[in-house]
Every structure is written in structure tokens, then in C-alpha cells.
Amino acid sequence: xxxxxxxxxxxxxxxxxxxxxxxxxxxxxxxxxxxxxxxxxxxxxxxxxxxxxxxxxxxxxxxxxxxxxxxxxxxxxxxxxxxxxxxxxxxxxxxxxxxxxxxxxxxxxxxxxxxxxxxxxxxxxxxxxxxxxxxxxxxxxxxxxxxxxxxxxxxxxxxxxxxxxxxxxxxxxxxxxxxxxxxxxxxxxxxxxxxxxxxxxxxxxxxxxxxxxxxxxxxxxxxxxxxxxxxxxxxxxxxxxxxxxxxxxxxxxxxxxxxxxxxxxxxxxxxxxxxxxxxxxxxxxxxxxxxxxxxxxxxxxxxxxxxxxxxxxxxxxxxxxxxxxxxxxxxxxxxxxxxxxxxxxx
Numbered sequence: 001x002x003x004x005x006x007x008x009x010x011x012x013x014x015x016x017x018x019x020x021x022x023x024x025x026x027x028x029x030x031x032x033x034x035x036x037x038x039x040x041x042x043x044x045x046x047x048x049x050x051x052x053x054x055x056x057x058x059x060x061x062x063x064x065x066x067x068x069x070x071x072x073x074x075x076x077x078x079x080x081x082x083x084x085x086x087x088x089x090x091x092x093x094x095x096x097x098x099x100x101x102x103x104x105x106x107x108x109x110x111x112x113x114x115x116x117x118x119x120x121x122x123x124x125x126x127x128x129x130x131x132x133x134x135x136x137x138x139x140x141x142x143x144x145x146x147x148x149x150x151x152x153x154x155x156x157x158x159x160x161x162x163x164x165x166x167x168x169x170x171x172x173x174x175x176x177x178x179x180x181x182x183x184x185x186x187x188x189x190x191x192x193x194x195x196x197x198x199x200x201x202x203x204x205x206x207x208x209x210x211x212x213x214x215x216x217x218x219x220x221x222x223x224x225x226x227x228x229x230x231x232x233x234x235x236x237x238x239x240x241x242x243x244x245x246x247x248x249x250x251x252x253x254x255x256x257x258x259x260x261x262x263x264x265x266x267x268x269x270x271x272x273x274x275x276x277x278x279x280x281x282x283x284x285x286x287x288x289x290x291x292x293x294x295x296x297x298x299x300x301x302x303x304x305x306x307x308x309x310x311x312x313x314x315x316x317x318x319x320x321x322x323x324x325x326x327x328x329x330x331x332x333x334x335x336x337x338x339x340x341x342x343x344x345x346x
Contacts (some may be wrong), residue, residue, distance in 0.1 A: 035081040039068075068319050084329055087307040091228035091266045111220045116213050117143055122191055138186060145177050146186050179261045206246055206279040214277075221272050222302050230267035230333075232311045233299055235260055235278075264299040267311070274299045292316040297324065305326040311335060 041167055062070040093101070101107045121143050128136035138237060156171040163169045165180040192210040193201075201208040237248065239255035248260045260278040263273060285294050296316050300308075309331045312321075317334040325332050 085307050087229040091269050092226055094226050096222060097224040110224050111217060116216050123191040124191055126188050127191045127195055149174050149177055149183055208279055218275055222274060225271055227266040227273045227303060228268055230309050231264050231273060232267055233264045233296055236263050262295045262299060293321045296321055304330050309333050
């Protein structure tokens with residue numbers, strides 16, 4: 001049976017067995033408790049109270065660009081606020097989407113609806129008749145077949161468009177859906193808006209060529225799925241060399257030229273919760289608001305006030321953003337690429 005020591009006996013045992021060579025040059029100073037004769041069980045012992053220590057002038061500090069001074073905070077310091085209750089549910093389709101989806105086609109139509117396809121059909125026919133043949137036509141099912149070929153081309157990677165119909169490299173499903181000449185014909189005339197009113201709309205909307213269809217797609221992404229607790233935000237460059245005023249060049253990307261999108265995704269399922277195109281300077285954004293803050297607040301707006309956590313890199317992260325998110329019951333987790341990470345407290 002193990003022997004239990006009193007506080008006084010335990011202290012004497014430690015002092016007698018202490019080796020000065022094991023210390024870092026500091027004196028060992030142990031003071032016995034005044035109630036040395038009493039025995040304390042594990043149920044009676046309480047955790048020591050962490051006292052706030054005074055900051056010394058020699059403590060390391062960091063000053064942010066906006067003037068905030070950050071001080072080093074020791075691990076174990078008591079929080080000065082009560083943590084909010086986190087969002088508990090996992091990401092899942094919303095009830096309306098679950099009732100509608102019974103097949104792959106119905107799943108596709110949750111995001112690209114028939115109401116979105118009909119204007120695309122109309123404007124594509126309009127462009128073809130204005131530029132080439134007056135009797136050019138495309139039925140709705142042919143447009144859906146065209147989209148299915150695009151999806152299959154994303155699954156089967158080949159060196160060129162011609163190779164998608166190749167007997168050696170191509171996908172036999174693509175060959176059975178549509179001929180290559182018809183695919184290229186539709187691709188040449190594909191349009192998403194009225195070509196006669198675009199010049200007027202582009203004065204106030206740089207994304208006018210596709211904004212109506214794009215807005216419907218993003219709305220469907222938001223309304224069909226309920227993301228889980230963790231959402232990540234980052235940028236993505238869509239490769240393109242089209243002529244437009246908001247084309248981006250990013251040397252660090254595999255494809256240097258393209259259209260940049262700000263994307264919010266569910267962490268576990270990789271589902272696109274919300275997405276915004278970068279169209280250059282936004283005149284509606286207040287001058288004192290940073291671009292990164294504006295992007296995060298817009299992307300997270302449909303998912304605020306629920307206890308979610310948004311993860312961002314150092315481009316988006318700032319104290320002002322963290323405070324704004326916290327006021328909407330949302331926390332911010334910052335990813336840092338620095339080799340050494342410190343915990344700082346303002």
C-alpha cells in the first residue's frame with residue numbers, strides 16, 4: 001500500500017533530493033504552506049488563481065500598420081471575455097434541396113435552373129443570327145448536352161479540344177453526345193446577355209456580360225446548402241486571356257493571366273458557399289475600409305450570427321476584421337506562414 005505524505009514531509013523530501021546541477025542557475029526556493037499538518041485530498045485541492053502580472057517596459061511588442069500595439073501574452077492567461085457558443089451542425093443540403101434532388105440531373109438543376117438556361121438559349125441564338133445564319137437554332141436540350149460535354153472535358157484531360165473526340169485519347173461519352181463541329185459552333189456563339197443593351201449596362205456593371213446568370217448561380221449555391229461551423233476564404237485565379245478591364249496577372253500562379261475570384265468554401269465538403277469576382281476598385285467601398293475586410297464581410301454575410309469560424313490567410317486578417325466578425329457572433333482563425341508563431345494580446 002502506497003504511503004501518503006503530508007505537505008511538510010513532501011517538501012523536505014524534495015529539498016533533500018534536489019540536485020543543484022539540474023537547475024538553470026536559479027536558487028530553489030520552496031516555501032511550505034502554513035497548514036503543513038493537514039492532508040489535502042485530490043477533491044479538496046483547487047487550481048491556483050492566475051493573477052494578471054504587470055507589464056514591464058522591456059517586454060517585446062509589435063506595432064501594426066494601423067497603430068495597434070500588441071504585447072506578448074503568456075499561455076494560460078484567463079480570457080477577458082466569455083467565448084461564444086460554436087455552431088454545432090455539420091454542413092448539409094437544405095430541406096428544399098433534399099426534397100428536389102432524386103437524380104444527378106435534378107442535382108444539376110438546383111444550381112443551373114431551366115430559368116437560367118432559357119435566357120442563355122435566347123441570347124446565343126440572337127448572336128448567331130446577327131453574325132452568321134438567320135435560321136440558326138438551338139433547342140434547350142442541345143444546350144444541356146453542350147454543358148455536359150464541358151463537364152466531361154473537365155473530367156478527361158486531353159492536350160487539345162480536338163483530342164476530346166479522338167479515338168485514342170477522347171472520351172467515348174463525348175463522341176456519343178455531340179459532334180465536334182456542332183460543339184465548336186455553339187461555343188462560338190454562346191452568350192449570356194442581350195448584345196444590344198450591353199454597352200449601356202456595362203457603364204454601371206463591369207460584369208454585365210454574365211452578371212444576371214452569375215448572380216442566379218451564386219444565389220442558388222447559398223440557398224441550397226447549409227455550411228458547417230468552419231468556412232475558409234481565399235482567392236482563385238480562373239485562367240483566361242479574354243480582353244476585359246479586370247483581367248489579372250499574378251506571376252506566382254501556374255496560369256499567369258485570368259479572372260480573380262474571392263471564394264468562401266465549407267471546410268469539410270469543399271462546397272462553394274459564396275463567391276465574388278474581383279472587378280477592380282469598387283466605388284461603393286468606403287475609403288477607410290480595407291479591400292480584404294470588405295471581401296470577407298460580403299462573403300460571410302449569409303452565414304453570420306450563428307457561431308461559425310472563418311479561416312483566412314495573412315492578406316485578409318486584421319484586428320479590425322476580427323472585431324467586426326466578433327460583433328456578428330463569428331470568430332476569425334488566421335493562417336500564418338511564419339516559421340515561428342507567437343500569441344499576442346492587445
